[in-house]
Amino acid sequence: MAEDDFSTKYNPSNYKTNDRLYRSYRLSDLNEGIEKLELNTIRFPDFSCNWSRFSEPADIRQRKYGLPTDGCFSFSVDKAQYKEMATPCHDPLLENYSHTEVRQLTPEEPLTFEPPKRRKLSSHNWSKTKRLEYRQNIVNNMTIELEATA
Amino acid sequence: MLSTCRINDEVQGTNMPISYQDGQEYTSKWLPEWLPKDRNTEERVISYHFIISGVMFSARIKEDPKFEVQTVSTKEKSVLDKIESKIFNRLVFPSHWSQEGISRPNMQCKLDAFDICKHLFKEYNMIPDRIAPTKEEGIFLAFDSSTGDRTLIVEVYNDLEAGYLVNDNTCKQILLSEDITDYDFAVATNLING
Numbered sequence: 001m002a003e004d005d006f007s008t009k010y011n012p013s014n015y016k017t018n019d020r021l022y023r024s025y026r027l028s029d030l031n032e033g034i035e036k037l038e039l040n041t042i043r044f045p046d047f048s049c050n051w052s053r054f055s056e057p058a059d060i061r062q063r064k065y066g067l068p069t070d071g072c073f074s075f076s077v078d079k080a081q082y083k084e085m086a087t088p089c090h091d092p093l094l095e096n097y098s099h100t101e102v103r104q105l106t107p108e109e110p111l112t113f114e115p116p117k118r119r120k121l122s123s124h125n126w127s128k129t130k131r132l133e134y135r136q137n138i139v140n141n142m143t144i145e146l147e148a149t150a
Numbered sequence: 151m152l153s154t155c156r157i158n159d160e161v162q163g164t165n166m167p168i169s170y171q172d173g174q175e176y177t178s179k180w181l182p183e184w185l186p187k188d189r190n191t192e193e194r195v196i197s198y199h200f201i202i203s204g205v206m207f208s209a210r211i212k213e214d215p216k217f218e219v220q221t222v223s224t225k226e227k228s229v230l231d232k233i234e235s236k237i238f239n240r241l242v243f244p245s246h247w248s249q250e251g252i253s254r255p256n257m258q259c260k261l262d263a264f265d266i267c268k269h270l271f272k273e274y275n276m277i278p279d280r281i282a283p284t285k286e287e288g289i290f291l292a293f294d295s296s297t298g299d300r301t302l303i304v305e306v307y308n309d310l311e312a313g314y315l316v317n318d319n320t321c322k323q324i325l326l327s328e329d330i331t332d333y334d335f336a337v338a339t340n341l342i343n344g
Binding site for chain 2: 026028029031032033034038039040041042043044065127128129130131132133135136137140141
């Protein structure tokens with residue numbers, strides 16, 4: 001970390017495709033009788049993550065509203081960029097330099113483009129089917145880093 | 151009145167509305183519609199036991215060739231009642247989703263989700279293994295294959311759009327995904343049922 005300047009804000013092109021993105025979950029996110037996360041607990045972008053370059057899985061418990069019982073799953077940057085529907089954008093916070101928002105792209109925008117924060121896109125930007133696929137692809141490729149305990 | 155109905159000690163239906171008044175003799179008037187009404191013959195009589203509000207009632211009723219069909223419709227009603235109850239009364243919405251600004255499924259979305267369940271049950275004999283809210287604001291339905299290696303996932307949203315996909319849980323691969331427009335699940339159910 002010493003070589004990184006913490007005043008730097010990175011661009012989407014600075015993410016390596018095999019970098020991991022960490023996201024929290026709770027036991028109540030699991031469907032009844034199922035021990036793994038399913039599609040319904042995954043949001044379509046935009047959503048927040050921590051970037052593995054600057055954080056460890058357990059750091060998600062230190063975020064605002066985080067709990068010591070929170071679990072953590074991860075997925076790679078190339079999965080966040082599935083079918084070029086979204087891309088990770090560095091959004092450093094005072095208390096969390098690794099904070100990353102996976103932001104939705106329009107079909108015309110390249111993966112290197114950084115969509116503005118809180119940009120509102122039409123819900124028809126991507127079809128429901130494509131949005132379903134995006135979320136299932138994350139489920140199919142996620143790794144549980146820490147099990148939720150409550 | 152809601153009750154559990156047992157026939158020859160086997161549960162044949164639950165939560166069935168049955169007309170009943172205390173202290174009155176059980177006559178065909180009080181029998182559920184799906185039961186045979188003719189109780190006069192002595193041949194091939196079957197004993198029926200009704201448990202209403204915890205009290206068991208017995209009736210001896212002639213076996214009827216129509217009975218099989220009527221039994222099926224009773225089971226169908228029971229399955230659909232359970233699905234309906236889950237969708238409308240027993241969905242668990244995690245409290246922290248509200249903090250994240252996620253809306254609960256609305257009534258029309260629930261009605262549409264139930265319609266899809268009815269269709270999948272009646273046309274393809276499929277019963278959802280899991281019914282839950284989705285973070286995309288709507289209802290999530292999951293139908294597993296008998297081996298569990300494939301799942302049909304349906305989501306109905308508060309804006310009343312709906313989509314489905316079939317996932318291969320072993321290969322971690324999406325096999326099919328479609329918007330739901332005409333309730334045609336033939337290809338999806340073929341993938342699930344092999």
